[in-house]
Amino acid sequence: MRRGFVQGRSEADTPVRAICEVMARRREGAYWQLSFSSPEIADRARPGQFVEIAVGSPGALLRRPFSIARVSRQGAFASTVDVVFDAHGPGTEWLTSLDVHDLVDVVGPLGTAFPLPQRKVSCLLIGGGYGAAPMYFLADELARQGLRADMIIGAASQERILSAIEAKRISASVTFTTEDGTLGERGRVTDVLEDVARSCRTGVVYACGPNPMLRAVSERCRELELPVQVAVEEHMACGVGVCFTCVMPVRAKDGRVRMKRSCIEGPVFNGARIAWDETRWRNEPDVLDDEPDEQPVQRLTDAELWGEG
Amino acid sequence: MRRGFVQGRSEADTPVRAICEVMARRREGAYWQLSFSSPEIADRARPGQFVEIAVGSPGALLRRPFSIARVSRQGAFASTVDVVFDAHGPGTEWLTSLDVHDLVDVVGPLGTAFPLPQRKVSCLLIGGGYGAAPMYFLADELARQGLRADMIIGAASQERILSAIEAKRISASVTFTTEDGTLGERGRVTDVLEDVARSCRTGVVYACGPNPMLRAVSERCRELELPVQVAVEEHMACGVGVCFTCVMPVRAKDGRVRMKRSCIEGPVFNGARIAWDETRWRNEPDVLDDEPDEQPVQRLTDAELWGEG
Amino acid sequence: MPDVRRIDPNVVDTARDTGIPVDDVELAVELAGIALDNPITTASGCFASGAEIDRFYDVTELGAVVVKSITLEPREGLPTPRMAETPSGMLNAIGLQNPGIDAWLERDLPWLQGRGAKVIASLAGKSVEEYREVARRLRGRGAVVGLEVNLSCPNVEHRGLVFACSPDQSAQVVAAVAEEADVPVFAKLTSDVTDIVTVARSVTDAGADGLTLINTLLGMSIDPETGRPRLSNVYGGLSGPAIRPVAVRNVHQVATALPDVPIIGCGGVRTVADVVEFTRAGATAVAVGTSTFVDPFVGQTLVAELRSWLARRGIRTITELRGKVVA
Amino acid sequence: MPDVRRIDPNVVDTARDTGIPVDDVELAVELAGIALDNPITTASGCFASGAEIDRFYDVTELGAVVVKSITLEPREGLPTPRMAETPSGMLNAIGLQNPGIDAWLERDLPWLQGRGAKVIASLAGKSVEEYREVARRLRGRGAVVGLEVNLSCPNVEHRGLVFACSPDQSAQVVAAVAEEADVPVFAKLTSDVTDIVTVARSVTDAGADGLTLINTLLGMSIDPETGRPRLSNVYGGLSGPAIRPVAVRNVHQVATALPDVPIIGCGGVRTVADVVEFTRAGATAVAVGTSTFVDPFVGQTLVAELRSWLARRGIRTITELRGKVVA
Numbered sequence A, B: 001m002r003r004g005f006v007q008g009r010s011e012a013d014t015p016v017r018a019i020c021e022v023m024a025r026r027r028e029g030a031y032w033q034l035s036f037s038s039p040e041i042a043d044r045a046r047p048g049q050f051v052e053i054a055v056g057s058p059g060a061l062l063r064r065p066f067s068i069a070r071v072s073r074q075g076a077f078a079s080t081v082d083v084v085f086d087a088h089g090p091g092t093e094w095l096t097s098l099d100v101h102d103l104v105d106v107v108g109p110l111g112t113a114f115p116l117p118q119r120k121v122s123c124l125l126i127g128g129g130y131g132a133a134p135m136y137f138l139a140d141e142l143a144r145q146g147l148r149a150d151m152i153i154g155a156a157s158q159e160r161i162l163s164a165i166e167a168k169r170i171s172a173s174v175t176f177t178t179e180d181g182t183l184g185e186r187g188r189v190t191d192v193l194e195d196v197a198r199s200c201r202t203g204v205v206y207a208c209g210p211n212p213m214l215r216a217v218s219e220r221c222r223e224l225e226l227p228v229q230v231a232v233e234e235h236m237a238c239g240v241g242v243c244f245t246c247v248m249p250v251r252a253k254d255g256r257v258r259m260k261r262s263c264i265e266g267p268v269f270n271g272a273r274i275a276w277d278e279t280r281w282r283n284e285p286d287v288l289d290d291e292p293d294e295q296p297v298q299r300l301t302d303a304e305l306w307g308e309g
Numbered sequence C, D: 001m002p003d004v005r006r007i008d009p010n011v012v013d014t015a016r017d018t019g020i021p022v023d024d025v026e027l028a029v030e031l032a033g034i035a036l037d038n039p040i041t042t043a044s045g046c047f048a049s050g051a052e053i054d055r056f057y058d059v060t061e062l063g064a065v066v067v068k069s070i071t072l073e074p075r076e077g078l079p080t081p082r083m084a085e086t087p088s089g090m091l092n093a094i095g096l097q098n099p100g101i102d103a104w105l106e107r108d109l110p111w112l113q114g115r116g117a118k119v120i121a122s123l124a125g126k127s128v129e130e131y132r133e134v135a136r137r138l139r140g141r142g143a144v145v146g147l148e149v150n151l152s153c154p155n156v157e158h159r160g161l162v163f164a165c166s167p168d169q170s171a172q173v174v175a176a177v178a179e180e181a182d183v184p185v186f187a188k189l190t191s192d193v194t195d196i197v198t199v200a201r202s203v204t205d206a207g208a209d210g211l212t213l214i215n216t217l218l219g220m221s222i223d224p225e226t227g228r229p230r231l232s233n234v235y236g237g238l239s240g241p242a243i244r245p246v247a248v249r250n251v252h253q254v255a256t257a258l259p260d261v262p263i264i265g266c267g268g269v270r271t272v273a274d275v276v277e278f279t280r281a282g283a284t285a286v287a288v289g290t291s292t293f294v295d296p297f298v299g300q301t302l303v304a305e306l307r308s309w310l311a312r313r314g315i316r317t318i319t320e321l322r323g324k325v326v327a
Ligand SMILES: Cc1cc2nc3c(=O)[nH]c(=O)nc-3n(C[C@H](O)[C@H](O)[C@H](O)COP(=O)(O)OP(=O)(O)OC[C@H]3O[C@@H](n4cnc5c(N)ncnc54)[C@H](O)[C@@H]3O)c2cc1C
Pocket: A050, A062, A063, A064, A065, A066, A067, A068, A083, A084, A085, A086, A087, A088, A089, A090, A091, A092, A093, A130, A131, A133, A232, A233, A234, A235, A236, A267, C085
């Protein structure tokens, strides 16, 4: 592996493979943060996208996907990308063994980004556990667009609340929830969602976290007629759209469900469209996966919000 | 892996498994030297024995065997074991990435040691390439016993001559040979063997190096009627005697050849007994592998030299 | 595609000192009559439609693109989890998610054709007649230079047993496809049989012009904590470097028994050394599957590295190495 | 053995807070009528005579010692190279090097018996009669609690085809051994067949009391530089974690089809999670092969860790998990 080696195309909307120098690796409460240098990935990344990092744990073959938590774009040599991760398995444990100046092999940025509203609307960003990570990147971006961002950050307990201080700095308001009550409200993000959305006059909701949380948020938003975009997590073999292992069932106009690849057609989906119930799928002919996304009924339509369907 | 973790029996003639701290890792000409801390292995090791080190290169399953190049036994916490290696494949490349204070998982000491002469006799130690490594350990041991040790150290070129200065310090005389003539005599160790043995009044030869060199040395010694002990190198899956992958054909009294495990019945064999020709072996019933080693005709018999057959 | 710039070309070109210039190396191979610029192809189901990887590099640099198996009707495939990582490998159970032959012809093929790729169309079905119909619709399609018959599909007419496990049923499918085909037909076999040579003989007798060896091995993984199979389908296909020794053995056995049958070697290819290993075992082309998941550039890299590997050793054509096992 | 001291016991014993005391866990299993203290055994050919690993720990801590396959006559085996490393696995071609039944009875068995080990004797042969004769000589040997019939041997009477590939020939061998045996008989099968359940049924009908699943997969590796096969025998057996998904699948298929047949699961076991995985797939005992090469203590460690794994989860007996796959 050669430091600074980069493969890919010059178009800004394509991902690259880069051999990146580790700039920092530190604990963040219960999590770890890894910063690595990559001008190309930093320049091309948008909130909601992820990177695939090669890990060196014994027998590990596949890369590991991580949401981009933040990028800094300070000229070609200082551009860094941050990811935040929970060390719970061999691959993530291996990442904790990296030192500053070590090299990591990264592919990215991958997947779809959160669509940004094309109208002035108040945004509510909901992050669960390490799922809060991409919300910081999104909040930065919304601030740059002059949009109001409120946050709900939830976790099992205080040490799993990511960067509480940063959350306060970056958002118009932040509400913390923990299941054990060690920080903020005791409970889950959905327990406070309605109150926060009402008091912040939320026009659109963004969420990232464990899929059960995303499901609960999506269902609550549907009840509240709030547009909602979620970044899902599904096991991925390739992360680049070629293996079809990462599919999510997404419901179309005709009510039928199609298997969409969350690495290339996602990870960001309209939460109201995900067929959360369709976990078991019949292996039989079904409709063709070629229809454009359709709008759910909501206060501001998706068309109004992000222009295209 | 926990620093200082050791598994095994208390008997000094048994190997252990130890999680060892790396004390040093540095270049030695074309080779690398790795020192790690292990009181148990250092205490139990004898010259000719080897260790099996677990490597972390992707997909690598098996440990890698390395001769013990030297031990220092300075009390329980400073006792270190050195190995010298040639980084030419994924496992050895991985070893070069270790830093001081990293941990390595080591099993040893393994295999048979060079039998020490029980008579006062002048010893000639021949090392080829990294095969010189165990010769330093052996020379130390012979010095402790008050025996004269001369050395022939050979390699392809100067940077593959291991620790030339150390060789001079430790031995009564040292002759270097390189195939390209960059140090010492141009040629191979066998080109100088007879002259050195004559001028040093050699009574016994020890050798370690590539198998073709050991073969040439063994054949030359047989012609010169010199007893010769060689430490061989054969691909090893286990290193502890259970897989039968590492066998060497060794000829018995009756002229028949038996497949002996070089990890437990070797790596040190009587060079005159190895059936160097028997590389291709018929898969058919043969005699039982239970006969004690037999003496070749030589100036000092093996019985005289090391007591037992 | 205009404006393609490789930010840092990864073509290793340090061969000139000892070997021959890289430009003197000929990578072209003839595969059952198909002229390929080089022997590196994709493995079916590991390259989607082709466009996904074209974001990384120009996929026409590959010898051929073997596309994901196409069925008559569209299929949405199996529920997740569809994959599980295993030591140096992975299990998958996708369930042949694909848009169906008509949509593929309408949407995916034109893109590949427009890019100028050589396409080997993999076809799958539940019955002999389904294979036949898919093959029929693939007639006369310019970019399609070959058909690959994925025989690792359950035969609904025979208690759901996989075609590839029966020499006879495999032969029936291949015969039906060969009748329709206007391009060379490759039969893709599984190693999960008692005697691969018998199956190979049966399908070549039935009209296969070549063979692809091997598909995934049937495997299973169970979460020890929950007791749940790691795949929703319980069983799945094992792929990746873990299976390479099995794949090489299959190629060597078949190439030894049927030396005139061209073989696409497949199973765990990761490095140029693996490409050479399969070639020596008897393969004419080498397909890369799971490694694309690990490194999206692997196909492009292998073409470049194969050229320099041969150049460094002064070997002018890859075909010199085909079947060259030294006793 | 006197004066056995484990310098640093590696028994993980941190279970007490959430689960049950480790001492309340019962690891004993009944394997086709054989009472074993725990389900961890060695895999044949991966533990030599037993004494080699006894230098590291007391091998009677294992549920049973499955010894290297024994033939009628001594065998010196194949020339080197006998092994090649592969991704997460290895190939071997040893050629059944062993001292022959008489020397084994005279030299190796008494040592195992003296130590108090439970011995499962693996037997191999070139003909049905050779297996029969070895089985006969194993009658009435105190420490031998079971026989394992290694069917992955070439049958000289049938063009050298491996017994295990034919349900009929496998059954003949098993029937002959079962006739002679005075202890339970296990048939060790290969996964290299089209239908493992057919073979399993055939050998249990012929008198096998249990099955060992699986032996190595047939594989090959070629040095790309020299073109030489990495094994002198050209083909060899693939073992290690790489094959675990295939082994688990075989155990699950057979346990599902023949739920009353006790199974020794084998193939790539490395960790306690793997032991639980095989148990859930349907294995009564679990054999450890290649992992002993990586860690000579693995058998001892697995026994200790299995106990604490169960204790932490409040599971009193390993048998509660047998066959427990959650749909
Ligand atoms: C789009 C996306 C974004 C993610 N972002 C983050 C992040 O910002 N921070 C973070 O800590 N984790 C994130 N994850 C989860 C992260 O990828 C897994 O925790 C990680 O792959 C686990 O690897 P392991 O070897 O430590 O664990 P193991 O459980 O041993 O992994 C075994 C296999 O399962 C896969 N796997 C295990 N858990 C998950 C999971 N939750 N999601 C997907 N694949 C999984 C692994 O990739 C690997 O192939 C994200 C996942 C996806 C799909």
